[in-house]
Amino acid sequence: MHPVLTDELAAGLFQAAHQPLIRAIVDNLSEGVIIADAAGTLLYFSPAARAFQLFGLERMEKDRWRQHFTVTDPDTHQPFNPENLPLTRALRGEAHSAHIFIRSDQNAEGQYLHASGRPVKDSEGKLLGALIFIRDTTRERQAEARQRRAEQRFRLIVEAAQEGIWTIDPEGRTTYVNRYLAQMLGYTEEEMLGQDTLTFIAEEHRERVRNNLAQRRAGISDVHELALRHKSGRSLWTIISSNPLYDEEGQYSGALGTITDITRRREAEQRVHQLNADLERRIAERTAQLEFSNRELEAFAYSVAHDLRAPLRSISSFSLALTEDCASQLDSMGLEYLQRIRASSQRMSDLIDGILSLSRVNRSEFQVTDVNLSALARLCAEQLRRWQPERAVSFHLQEGLVDRGDTRLLRSVLENLLGNAWKFTRERAQAEIHFGALPEEPGTGRVYFVRDNGAGFDMEYQAKLFGVFQRLHTQQEFEGNGVGLATVQRIIRRHGGRVWGEGTVGQGATFYFTLHEPTRTPRRSPPWST
Structure with a gap:
């Protein structure tokens, strides 16, 4: 019986003196109420019942409502057995409830209802009629259908995933595994359900897993490599991403892990390491x-x-x-x-x-200090002028160029490069020799240069520049032993840099070098070449 309607109140529905009061109560119930007499005639529809788009008539004979209401099973949509309808059972003196799907002439689309029938008897036990309480469950059914579809999609995704999915309860027992994980470990899903997690962990990692489970209980997520135990006894290396799970009340309910098999990767890494x-x-x-x-x-x-x-x-x-x-x-x-x-x-x-x-160059001890390259270049230029004071040579030396290196060796670099420039400009009435650094660009190291307007060289023979005893000019044209540039290259390499040359026959040459290059700096065109 509905909690508001006691047996006495329900029996009063069939007494004219009590009907106004009791119907006032019924009309304010959130559930729809239908009143039937002992013969099955529908005597009364409450406002909530009329809102379900049933006939809404004050009275309907038994044969008539059987003709105009179609009742089916809500799941199979097969015809519902009339003998099991809550109203029929109530008229037999039995309380009964059921989920039904009902259509009427006024509601062809139909509705999902929960119907509960209760017999009404007088004080002597005589059947007076029945009360039918109806509640619209359409939205509930739709929500359940959406949830089932979502669960189905989730299950399809989980089962199709090329990763293992594993959930456990607070005691560490397996509550779910997808097919991929079961096959990975050589089991069926049913064989793994209910089993202790440690059953599937390699012996040497079980203590580590105990510690990990304690972290999950503390609400800590983690990603780590772990060796699992295959059914055959062999070990599988995996990466496990593990997260704690909580119930509706925020209580720890277990953990969820996603597992990726990295056995082949580990084997490949070991081979690479070897x-x-x-x-x-x-x-x-x-x-x-x-x-x-x-x-x-x-x-x-x-x-x-x-x-x-x-x-x-x-x-x-x-x-x-x-x-x-x-x-x-x-x-x-x-x-x-x-x-x-x-x-x-x-x-x-x-x-x-x-x-x-x-x-x-290679036999000497390497002593790194701050070296003023501009000052070294000036010393070399003064030495060359004293050697041939009669020559007209203009030196253009950039000031403030300081770098780290071996002073003695870097002086040898400048002596060779400036000495070459002095030598190969002797046919010029006004020789020009420059020493400086290119404008620095973000992400690149400093590039130094020695440039002259002398005899130059053919770039076709550039590869021969730094070879021992390799010369691009004859001894009669320009004296030399072919070792100077090879010495420069060795010194620059000891300083972690590079050296290269560019030239044009009859128009001079430029030699570039770097020191302490962390990465290979792209060659840049000098500003005067544009």
């Missing part, structure tokens, strides 16, 4: 061999250079003695031969000096 270790070992061995070979070559070159000096001095001395003491006994051709011997001896001596200078 290959890197092997490569580093081989590089170290080769480097040691190369360093040993370089030391041997440098020692050999140093020794040979020193050993060659004695016979060269003898050749030079005896050829000079012949020239001075026996000149009258030699004809012009003999004297020319002696001159060639002396010139070749001097050339050989210059080459030996170059070899020794080149070997000293």
Whole structure:
């Protein structure tokens, strides 16, 4: 019986004296109320019942409402057995409720209702009629349908995911796994449900998992690598993203984990680590061999250079003695031969000096300090002017260029580059030699340059510039031993930089260099080339 309508009140509905009061109560109920007599005649529809778009008549005979109401099962939409209708059961003296789907002449679309029938008897137990309470459940059914669709979509997504999905309860027992995770571990979903999480964890990681579960209870999420145990006993490496779960009251209800199998990646990483270790070992061995070979070559070159000096001095001395003491006994051709011997001896001596200078670059101790390159360039320029004071050369030296490096070695760089510029501009009536740095750009290192307006060179032979004993001009055109630029390159490399040259025949040359490059700086066009 409805809590407002006691048996006495309900029986009073059939007594004329009580009907106004009791109907006033019924009319204010939120549920629709239909009153039927013992013969099944619908005597009364409350306003809420009329709002359901039923007939809304004050009275309807039993045969008539059976003709005009179509009642079906709300799930299958099959005809509802009339004998099980709440009204029919109530008229048999039974209280009964059911979910139904009902259509009427006035509501062809139909409605989902919850109908509850209650028999009404007098004090002697005689059936007076029945009360039917109806409540519209259409919105509830629609919400349930939406929820079922959402759950179905979620399940489809979860089952189609190429990642494992795993939920556990507060005690660490498995409450759900998707098919992907079960197959990953070699189980069926049913085999995993209800099992302790640690059953599927590799032995060496179980203590770690216990600690992780404690963190989930404390509300801490985590992403970590973990070894799971396959049904066959082998280990699977995975990445697990784990998060705590809470119920409607905010209480901890377990944890959710998404699992990615990274076994192949781990194996590949291990192979790469092994290959890197092997490569580093081989590089170290080769480097040691190369360093040993370089030391041997440098020692050999140093020794040979020193050993060659004695016979060269003898050749030079005896050829000079012949020239001075026996000149009258030699004809012009003999004297020319002696001159060639002396010139070749001097050339050989210059080459030996170059070899020794080149070997000293790597043999010398490297001492890094702040170096004023502008001051070094001035010293080199003054030295060149003292050497040939008769020449008209204009030096343009940028001030304030300071960098980190070995002072002695960087002075050698500037002596060679400025010395080359001095040498290759001697045919110019007014020689121009510049030293400075290009404007710095964000993300690039400083680029220094030495530029002249001298003989220049053909860029086709650029690759030969820094080779030992490689020369782009003959000895008759410009003297030299072909070691200067090779020395410059070695010094710049020791400073972690690069050196390169650009030139045009008859229009001069520019040599650029950098120091301490963290990354390879793109070559930039100088401002005067645009």
